[in-house]
Amino acid sequence: MFKMMFGLQWKEFNRGKSVGGKLLAKILKWFGIIYFAFMAFLMGMIASRYGGPSMEFPVEEDTIAPFLFLNKQLIYVFAYLIVVRYFIQSLPVLNIRALLLTPILKTKIVRFSLLKTVLTYFNILPLFFLMPFSFLLTSSGNYDITALIFWNINIIGLIYITNFLNFLLNNKDKLLYTIGGLLALIKGLEYYSIVDFTDYSEQFFYLFYSHPYAVAFTWLLVFWLYGYVHKYMLQGLYIDTGLQVKIKEAKMEDFSFLDRFGKTATFIKNDLRLLKRSKRARMAVYMGIGCLFYGLIFVPSEEIFGPGLMFFGYLFSTGGFLFMFGSFVPSWDSQYYPLMMTQNIAYKEYLNSKWSLVIIATLISTVFASVIYSFLGTNAVYAVLAGALYNIGVNGYLTLWAGAYTKTPIDLNSSANAFGDKKAFNAKTILVGIPQMLLPVVVYYFTSQYYDHFTGCLAVAAIGTLGIFLKPVAFSLILKAYKTEKYSTLKAYKSN
């Protein structure tokens, strides 16, 4: 039975359109996973000797400190795990309808889609951290090995709780907002140092070391949650419940104030409606907002990562929407691409409207990013502005150009059902973006090394400005790519 289901999935992968692209994405994804596994392993080793910022590294005498410090941090580890899972982990997508009338038991369909997630890399990667960490701790001889094993089993149990919780978060909006609010509250209380949750975290997680039998509760919860999700998914297997597309009441939206911009506005109006009405497209906006704060990640560790990576952070902060939306032009229109190709519009106007939308969003991001990073001083603002110019003058074209070759159809309506693919963004999008980020970072790095920070920013900004002036040239090249790819794109979108 499981063999057959895997067989179906294999055929779906193998016989779909653009297998080459998918394969490449898979290979890149696995490189990423291996990289993260390696990093996790390394961090596990370091963490076993790291007793917190106030202690010297490596810890020599107080060998219990690293363990306590990790327990302190675990609450945030799990909080981030929940968030990252929600945004990145894709739930199994099955062609459920076709299976409903086959003699396969419904429970088996559900069990298959649930158990398939058990071995996902989100559940496996933490082991690469836990194993060296625990092993090095025990080698100090100060730990009770059995208790430490139970502590590990408890952590694994909690990881699986987040795994099954993710199913519910993806389907129950109320739960999503509750958990999201809770996480934000925890972060907020900690940020303003009203409550320090790390102490509770330490006590809570240490409990599983001092009282190993407590692990039973965690695993009872895992099985209970599995059962609950199982039941929930089972209920969703009727075409008028979980598989039904929820119909929302439609409301007209006018946007006629945009009319003065001519034909470009005609498309921008549609794209605004797309962003408002399609969950997948809305994600692009959320990601754009999220990316505004991306540069802050590198701030506390500027000395470790160096100025190059800092600059990368600033660059990304204004380019979030550009990458998340721009990389999927023209895929956003994949469902009605034949319409677009036969209407009274030139390709140029179509591309120009998409470009304008992306640029407007980048400009808005720039304003916000400048405000956010102004707290870090003028140097940060210079970097933000240089990055924004580069995004406008170079990356805007590059994402559009890459879009001509992406050809992944996006099913805008699929997100409405419980088994549908909700993720528009995956490892692939991010990986496409990396080369576009590399050049400005390299340019900045070398000029700032030879001269100073300001010159480095100026050099990147100059490239961006040059790009803005070269718009006609860039557009004619992009246009050419779109025209030669037109027929194969139409064909690829048909396989939707």
Add this chain to the structure above:
Amino acid sequence: MIKIENLIKKYSKQTVLEIDSLDIPIGQTFGLIGNNGAGKTTLFSSLLDLIKPSKGRVINNGIDVSESEDWKSFTTAFLDETFLIGYLMPEEYLYFIGELRGLNKKEVDAFLAQFEDFFHGEILGGKKYLRDLSKGNQKKVGVIAALIGEPKVVILDEPFANLDPTTQIRLKAIVKDMSKNKDVTILISSHDIQDVTEVCERIVLLEKGRVIKDLVTSPQTLKELESYFKGE
């Protein structure tokens, strides 16, 4: 109006379309009939430059469709649901198409007024997005959208299929009415020999990508087509 010259479409070794020459004069209401796989949709797709022919070319009003995009200003089409934008409301969609064809909201509203009957009060003023409409209602919107802006060439792929009887009768009346206008060339494909003989002035029968029959519609046409499809 439309000239097809030596058009061949091959997928690997299989030839799905092979038309030496076909002329459709201005103002003709042209019907295309054939079984599944006869090449009807392939022909329409190549008229619209949605697929690239292996050989030959399509000339629309003197314009080679694969060379220039100018034919788009006077040609409209509705082939299937990929011509609809699911996240728009019917009105928004029709305004959008109207805008692309140089019509403002008021003009589109005036144009739509004549189809009130056809829409049967189910489409305009509703609270649904196109993606949530039934297949039949989606088709109604798509077909009407293809008539906006006084096109010179209208291409409809199986417009009568999946429609309820009342709508079928009304749509036929609309097409017949339009064919009186000798400026508009209409191309229709169908599986139903009754439908095409009823509305088209000329009927071309395709089989495995080739033109088998090219008939001017007359009272005998229906019989002739019937006996062909019976295999006599």
